[in-house]
Amino acid sequence: MPTSMVLPIKKVFSLVDSRITVEIKDEDRRFQGRLISVDEYLNIHLDETFELVGNERGRNLGTVVIRGNNILTISPVV
Amino acid sequence: MPTSMVLPIKKVFSLVDSRITVEIKDEDRRFQGRLISVDEYLNIHLDETFELVGNERGRNLGTVVIRGNNILTISPVV
Amino acid sequence: MPTSMVLPIKKVFSLVDSRITVEIKDEDRRFQGRLISVDEYLNIHLDETFELVGNERGRNLGTVVIRGNNILTISPVV
Amino acid sequence: MPTSMVLPIKKVFSLVDSRITVEIKDEDRRFQGRLISVDEYLNIHLDETFELVGNERGRNLGTVVIRGNNILTISPVV
Amino acid sequence: MPTSMVLPIKKVFSLVDSRITVEIKDEDRRFQGRLISVDEYLNIHLDETFELVGNERGRNLGTVVIRGNNILTISPVV
Amino acid sequence: MPTSMVLPIKKVFSLVDSRITVEIKDEDRRFQGRLISVDEYLNIHLDETFELVGNERGRNLGTVVIRGNNILTISPVV
Numbered sequence: 001m002p003t004s005m006v007l008p009i010k011k012v013f014s015l016v017d018s019r020i021t022v023e024i025k026d027e028d029r030r031f032q033g034r035l036i037s038v039d040e041y042l043n044i045h046l047d048e049t050f051e052l053v054g055n056e057r058g059r060n061l062g063t064v065v066i067r068g069n070n071i072l073t074i075s076p077v078v
Numbered sequence: 079m080p081t082s083m084v085l086p087i088k089k090v091f092s093l094v095d096s097r098i099t100v101e102i103k104d105e106d107r108r109f110q111g112r113l114i115s116v117d118e119y120l121n122i123h124l125d126e127t128f129e130l131v132g133n134e135r136g137r138n139l140g141t142v143v144i145r146g147n148n149i150l151t152i153s154p155v156v
Numbered sequence: 157m158p159t160s161m162v163l164p165i166k167k168v169f170s171l172v173d174s175r176i177t178v179e180i181k182d183e184d185r186r187f188q189g190r191l192i193s194v195d196e197y198l199n200i201h202l203d204e205t206f207e208l209v210g211n212e213r214g215r216n217l218g219t220v221v222i223r224g225n226n227i228l229t230i231s232p233v234v
Numbered sequence: 235m236p237t238s239m240v241l242p243i244k245k246v247f248s249l250v251d252s253r254i255t256v257e258i259k260d261e262d263r264r265f266q267g268r269l270i271s272v273d274e275y276l277n278i279h280l281d282e283t284f285e286l287v288g289n290e291r292g293r294n295l296g297t298v299v300i301r302g303n304n305i306l307t308i309s310p311v312v
Numbered sequence: 313m314p315t316s317m318v319l320p321i322k323k324v325f326s327l328v329d330s331r332i333t334v335e336i337k338d339e340d341r342r343f344q345g346r347l348i349s350v351d352e353y354l355n356i357h358l359d360e361t362f363e364l365v366g367n368e369r370g371r372n373l374g375t376v377v378i379r380g381n382n383i384l385t386i387s388p389v390v
Numbered sequence: 391m392p393t394s395m396v397l398p399i400k401k402v403f404s405l406v407d408s409r410i411t412v413e414i415k416d417e418d419r420r421f422q423g424r425l426i427s428v429d430e431y432l433n434i435h436l437d438e439t440f441e442l443v444g445n446e447r448g449r450n451l452g453t454v455v456i457r458g459n460n461i462l463t464i465s466p467v468v
Contacts (some may be wrong), residue, residue, distance in 0.1 A: 006348075
């Protein structure tokens with residue numbers, strides 16, 4: 001592994017405390033929330049979470065733990 | 079990994095003995111029950127479990143072990 | 157991990173030699189059989205197995221090894 | 235883990251050189267062939283393999299390596 | 313493992329800093345972006361990412377981390 | 391594990407430099423190409439790859455890395 005490369009997981013660590021969008025595999029639905037923590041499996045703990053269905057804001061979910069293997073993408077909210 | 083971060087799994091450990099909702103990947107159905115135990119793979123042992131289909135209470139399931147990889151989200155019942 | 161917690165897998169170990177129902181991810185079908193053995197991945201060896209389609213008893217399958225990752229839930233037959 | 239328990243994988247090892255049926259997750263199709271080898275992930279090497287679509291014999295496939303995670307069940311042909 | 317073989321992951325490491333196409337399992341959609349980093353699970357960090365729906369360029373996504381297990385293929389853009 | 395058994399992965403290693411067919415889970419599509427390398431997760435690096443849709447030759451894909459968990463079967467082209 002090239003030693004100068006910052007791993008994908010480190011990119012996600014850098015987003016702790018900011019708002020992220022989590023896209024779920026095979027679902028129309030995404031989650032948007034504040035990233036509280038993440039581990040090496042990309043399990044994600046979000047707070048102040050709400051659903052996004054297409055571009056519409058859906059239900060408020062509050063505190064949610066999302067299992068990493070069902071996550072397709074993680075992106076910063078810009 | 080930032081050392082001050084409380085991992086997602088720790089969040090779930092903190093819910094042992096309280097009621098949680100477990101959302102299953104690609105299913106309309108959720109499980110609600112009392113969290114008896116959880117391991118590092120997010121395998122979950124629930125008691126006093128019932129199904130939720132949409133917002134309707136479904137079948138009583140009693141004791142159930144749910145395999146972690148098929149879990150989408152875990153949330154506290156508030 | 158709270159040291160007093162009995163892990164989900166231990167719950168399944170306690171069911172060895174008794175009859176269990178194994179629910180498969182994304183399938184209508186469940187398996188019911190006598191639990192011969194289980195490992196840390198929740199791979200399951202059942203004997204005297206039959207299918208359950210909804211609540212109807214289906215085909216007799218005899219001896220079956222089920223791969224853990226495709227299992228949604230494991231429950232004791234009560 | 236109960237020390238007297240023979241693990242599910244050992245059950246599959248005992249089937250090496252005999253004919254087995256491998257059921258695939260979410261598919262109508264099964265594979266039947268002679269089990270040449272299997273590893274701890276339940277990756278399977280079959281020889282003299284043919285497909286089974288429902289109960290009808292389908293295409294001859296000869297030598298096939300099947301990745302373990304996509305296998306639902308493994309059973310001896312009786 | 314043949315010692316002279318360059319592993320698949322090394323092939324992907326060699327694509328760091330160049331543009332790649334990432335095909336997602338069971339989706340029509342692909343991602344095209346500049347590969348910033350990749351780890352042993354094939355988790356991928358892309359920059360300047362856009363979607364490809366069929367052969368049409370879709371939304372601009374900017375920075376995205378894609379979880380490895382949901383990736384079907386990775387190819388260089390030629 | 392029977393010590394005389396040649397593991398499934400070794401079977402795949404033996405196919406390096408020859409043409410193989412890779413069947414993808416839940417897809418009609420297969421990949422055919424020359425096997426450049428493979429690792430313990432059955433991640434596959436193919437060259438001179440083309441798609442097979444049913445028995446028809448599809449698009450030329452050139453160099454492709456396929457993630458192992460989405461592979462259903464690997465077979466030699468005979």
